[in-house]
């Protein structure tokens with residue numbers, strides 16, 4: 001049994017026929033659409049590397065079926081900025097050394113986007129709680145918190 | 160592909176969902192938020208032949224005041240409970256507890272019906288169902304019936320439902336109390352709890368008039384401690400009450416040891432949390 005899936009990814013509509021229901025959204029993005037920016041670590045919801053936005057809120061793409069994304073709007077790390085024009089959060093990750101190997105970074109950025117768009121982030125505690133579901137084996141987290149804090153401040157200045 | 164093959168059915172009515180489960184002959188599974196089921200599918204620890212996806216049924220997602228109760232639809236996401244002003248004002252203990260459920264992305268997707276049905280012994284919402292004495296409305300082939308939370312949780316990861324039953328909504332009675340506390344310790348914020356306690360009281364003419372106490376992480380299901388509630392109404396309230404309360408609570412549980420914590424440690428932890436919770440409860444002016 002296969003299903004036709006029509007989904008908006010980073011503002012582009014994709015109509016894909018023959019999607020097997022057991023295909024995970026993470027594998028659909030990476031293998032079917034070739035968007036390999038979304039990383040896959042644990043595939044059981046623990047590491048957060050596969051985090052993407054669905055209709056503006058962060059979700060685990062490894063715990064969502066591709067067929068469940070039909071009709072939804074998905075944003076992946078490729079939808080944030082381009083190498084020439086990084087978005088505010090990406091710029092702050094670079095400024096504050098919020099990444100080393102980069103494996104966790106797409107998930108960190110997408111979680112950060114959800115936090116910036118939907119929460120006031122008045123305190124570092126809020127940022128840390130928000131990031132509690134994303135693992136990083138390199139940075140020690142301090143610089144990631146600093147990058148998000150700084151992006152939140154910049155966004156506040158610009159509104 | 161990580162999960163094994165299954166037939167995917169996204170029904171638009173409850174009747175169709177129940178019929179699809181009945182036709183699957185015990186080989187069907189409900190998919191709600193997927194935040195507990197998808198890991199099991201990815202590991203192939205669960206291999207259902209049929210997956211019945213409830214996510215198209217928006218009418219199962221609501222939070223509303225219904226007389227002396229708050230009714231919550233089974234498909235309501237953890238995030239919606241977390242940000243609901245109605246829950247914050249009428250079920251404040253639940254409002255505090257939900258913040259400890261998993262992490263941002265998981266709360267965005269996970270549902271109350273899924274959490275209760277999954278019946279993890281260290282999960283906050285099953286504990287809240289016991290704490291408030293909630294009742295679950297379940298739809299099966301013979302129609303609707305109501306199940307009390309205390310009958311719903313049978314064992315670790317085991318509820319009392321038949322394979323073709325669907326939790327439709329849950330009613331939480333509002334407590335008319337004046338002090339409450341929720342305490343939990345997990346290894347990391349958002350992880351499953353090592354131990355947790357919820358307490359709420361109404362002041363009486365002398366001391367405590369009515370009490371509610373529930374714990375989790377220390378047994379195969381969350382527990383409401385009714386004999387402790389009773390004792391609290393019988394003792395004088397003074398500076399020793401938090402210690403006496405901690406003693407009552409710890410002497411009524413016998414946790415198991417596992418990789419996360421030893422039985423002794425869990426018990427000690429629960430005692431400390433009980434003491435802290437009672438200090439908070441009594442500090443509220445009554």
Ligand SMILES: Cc1cc2nc3c(=O)[nH]c(=O)nc-3n(C[C@H](O)[C@H](O)[C@H](O)COP(=O)(O)OP(=O)(O)OC[C@H]3O[C@@H](n4cnc5c(N)ncnc54)[C@H](O)[C@@H]3O)c2cc1C
Pocket residue numbers: 044045046188189190191192193194195196197198233259260261262265268269270271272273274276277281282283284320324325326327349350351352
């Ligand atoms: C990394 C991680 C950390 C987590 N930490 C916590 C935590 O700290 N505390 C906590 O409480 N939870 C935690 N969870 C679990 C999370 O809260 C889940 O959302 C929840 O347990 C299951 O809800 P769901 O809607 O995702 O259900 P699903 O995964 O879709 O379903 C779970 C089970 O319930 C059944 N089911 C679902 N809906 C119904 C229904 N309406 N009627 C009958 N049966 C139904 C399914 O068939 C399945 O067997 C965590 C999950 C992850 C991945």
Ligand code: FES
Pocket residue numbers: 039040041042043044045046047048049050051060061062063
């Ligand atoms: S790959 Fe999805 S959470 Fe780890």
Ligand code: FES
Pocket residue numbers: 098099100101102103104105135136137138139
């Ligand atoms: S930068 Fe290497 S895992 Fe986070």
